Amino acid sequence: MIRIHLTAADLARVRFAPRPAPLLELNTALLTLGHPGGALRYGPWRERLLHRLPRAVEPLRDLVPAGVAPSFLDVFSDDLRAALDAPRATPAPLVRAELARVYAAAPGPPPPWVRDLHRGDASGWQVLHRAQRAAFDAVIGPVWPLVQEMHRAEFARYALTAAEAGVGAALTAAVPGSVLRADTWELPAPHHLELRPAGRGLTLLPTFHWPGHPLVADLPEQDRSEQNRPPYVTYPAGPGIPLTPAAADGSDTALAAVLGRTRHRALLLLADDHTTGDLARRLGVGAATASAHAAALRGAGLISTVRAGRAVLHRRTPLGTLLIGRHQGGGTPPRPLSAHPS
DSSP states (O other): OEEEEOOHHHHHTEEEOSSOOHHHHHHHHHHHHHOSSOHHHHHHHHHHHHHHOOGGGGGGGGGOTTSOOOGGGOOOOSSHHHHHHGGGGSOHHHHHHHHHHHHTTOSSOOOHHHHHHHHTOHHHHHHHHHHHHHHIIIIIGGGHHHHHHHHHHHHHHHHHHHHHHOHHHHHHHHSTTOEEETTEEEEOOSSOEEEOOTTSOEEEEEESSOOSSOEEEOOOHHHHHHHOOOOEEEEEOSSOSSOOGGGGGOSSOHHHHHHOHHHHHHHHHTTSOEEHHHHHHHHTSOHHHHHHHHHHHHHTTSEEEEEETTEEEEEEOHHHHHHHTTSOOSSSOOOOOOOOOO
C-alpha cells in the first residue's frame, strides 16, 4: 500500500497536470511492454511493438538491468523537446548515484555508453536522447492525439468532481480503490511506501499505457528542499491497451462523454459571450437548466460569469479552451497541444 500523508498546505497545492507528459507515457508503455502479466490481453500489442521498435531503442534496456529504472528518466515536461533534454540537466552526483543503484543488483557490468553517462560524457547523453526519441516515435507517436484527447477528458472529470464534491472526493475518484482517511491518502499497491510531501503538494497525471497500480515519483530526500518539486502520482486511466489512432477522430469524444453532451455543447458555444437566455436558446433547454449547466462549468473553472447590467454573461476560460483543444468552438483557436515532434 502507498500512504501519502497530506498536510493542509499539501491539499491546497494538489494539482492535475494540464497536459500529458510524452516521456512519462513512453515510460509506462515500456513498463507494460516488459511486464510478464497479461499475455492474453496485451500479447498481440507487445508482439506488434517489438517488431516495430528500431535498433536505436535498444540502449534503453541497459538502464533497467535489474528491472528498476534510474529516477532521472522520470521526466514530466509536456513538451517533447524539453523532455528529451531534461535528463542531461540532472545533477551529476544524482546521475552517478542512480546508475550505481540500478546496477547494484545487475548480473553484469554496465556497457560503455552507460559508463559514459556516469562520467558525464556528451556521447552517453546523445545515445540516450536518440533512444528515447526513436522509442517515442515508434510507441507513442502514432496514438499521441488520442492520448491528448483522453487526458483532456480525465482533466475535465477531475475538475468537475473537485468542484462538486471537493478535492478529497476527486482524489479517490481518480484512483479506484484508494481511500482518504483523515489526512492520509491510501492507494492500492503491491509494495509499501510512506510519502510525506511536507507542503510541496501533489501532482496527478493519468497514463493510458499502464494497467497496474499507481506509480509515485519523488526526488531523493536530499534534493527535495532545494528543488521543491511536488511528488507525482501517475495512475492508469482510459480504455486500456491497445489504443487505436482512429478513435481519436470519432465524433463521440471522450470529453463529451465526461461533461455530458449538453455541457460539452455549452463549452463549445462559450468561446464568445452568451447570456443565460442566449445559452438556453442555443442549447434548446430551459433557462433554469442552462443556469445549472453554467454553474457546474463555472465551479470547475471552465467558464467565467460577469454581470452586465441586469444580465449575466458567460464565457469560456483559458482552462476551458485548453480542454476543448482541437474541437471547433468558434473564436480564436486554442494553442495546439502537441508533443512538438521535430
